[in-house]
Amino acid sequence: MFDILTLLQSLLPEIKVTTMRQLSSFVMAMLVMSGRVTMLGISRWAGIGGSYRTVMRFFQTFILWGMIVLDE
Structure with missing residues (x-):
């Protein structure tokens, strides 16, 4: 499970630190959740x-995914 967080660290040069911290927290929450994955569920886990408002702000963040290149 922590290999995913290691993979996310390669995004750090292109993504703000705050956004990266939120993404890491929300990925871990989604991995342990069962059933429906909702913003309320993510905020609880x-x-x-990881408040509901923070989840809302994260999903409103604009990320240029086309500019991110993963080194393999």
Whole structure:
């Protein structure tokens, strides 16, 4: 499971630190969730710093995915 977080670290040069921290927290929350994955569910499983408002802000963040290149 922590291999996913290692993979996400390669995105750090292109993504802001705050967005990266939120993404890591939300990915871990989605991995442990069962059933429907909703913003409310993510906020409940994300723990500290994962309020519903923070989830809303994250999903409104504009990320240029085409500019991100993963080194293999």
